[in-house]
Amino acid sequence: MDKKPLTLLPTDRILVAPSILAADFADLGHDIRRVEAAGADIIHVDVMDGHFVPNISLGPPVIQSIRKSSALPYDVHLMISEPGRYVETFAAAGADQLTIHVEVDEDIGQTLAAIGRLGCSAGLSLRPGTDAEALVPYLDLLDLILVMTVEPGFGGQAFRPEMLPKIRRIRQMIDQSGRAIHLEVDGGIDARTAPAVLEAGANMLVAGTSVFKAPEGMAAAIRTLRGE
Numbered sequence: 001m002d003k004k005p006l007t008l009l010p011t012d013r014i015l016v017a018p019s020i021l022a023a024d025f026a027d028l029g030h031d032i033r034r035v036e037a038a039g040a041d042i043i044h045v046d047v048m049d050g051h052f053v054p055n056i057s058l059g060p061p062v063i064q065s066i067r068k069s070s071a072l073p074y075d076v077h078l079m080i081s082e083p084g085r086y087v088e089t090f091a092a093a094g095a096d097q098l099t100i101h102v103e104v105d106e107d108i109g110q111t112l113a114a115i116g117r118l119g120c121s122a123g124l125s126l127r128p129g130t131d132a133e134a135l136v137p138y139l140d141l142l143d144l145i146l147v148m149t150v151e152p153g154f155g156g157q158a159f160r161p162e163m164l165p166k167i168r169r170i171r172q173m174i175d176q177s178g179r180a181i182h183l184e185v186d187g188g189i190d191a192r193t194a195p196a197v198l199e200a201g202a203n204m205l206v207a208g209t210s211v212f213k214a215p216e217g218m219a220a221a222i223r224t225l226r227g228e
């Protein structure tokens with residue numbers, strides 16, 4: 001299947017990326033079709049290895065199975081210790097965007113370049129305790145920056161407002177770079193917290209619980225996140 005890197009999407013529009021971590025794992029394909037129909041822009045897939053984070057979620061075989069459930073871009077967030085060993089496998093399974101963490105102990109620049117060669121857009125994510133300056137050496141290689149607004153590992157946690165200055169700082173860095181880099185936020189994003197992250201400069205909202213478990217329905221939840 002042709003890749004749909006996130007570089008094909010505008011960086012000046014609010015994009016909503018529902019996280020399937022909050023979907024029904026017994027019926028993932030169904031939930032992905034429902035969330036696409038509800039107006040999602042991107043499907044966010046959280047991969048956890050039980051080592052980089054204290055939780056285990058899903059891997060390449062599941063991504064390969066659910067790839068056919070939607071034509072939307074698949075944004076794969078790798079919360080794993082040795083992403084360089086696996087990017088080829090994730091790209092082959094159907095990932096369009098691959099995001100690794102800046103805290104991993106490997107040659108980050110090399111892995112980001114490998115992601116690009118695989119036809120995927122490349123992203124770098126920061127844990128809440130990691131400073132924005134950690135991104136500086138890699139800005140030229142990035143299509144997306146993912147700011148974690150909770151400690152990675154679990155859905156349903158409370159948004160950390162102390163991340164807002166970091167989002168603002170990264171927005172400045174992106175604007176100064178002159179490059180089209182998406183600024184994505186992930187963790188505790190809902191109708192109440194989205195306005196502040198958007199005001200701080202984010203353009204891409206990951207939302208698990210607030211979309212898949214929305215009492216008002218997924219379409220209304222996605223519209224509200226966009227401020228419509």
Ligand code: DX5
Nearest residue numbers: 019152153155156188208209
């Ligand atoms: C957390 C994951 C998130 C998570 C977000 O480690 O990266 O994508 O699914 O879930 P909510 O939106 O429920 O905080």
Ligand code: ZN
Nearest residue numbers: 046077186206
């Ligand atoms: Zn995520």
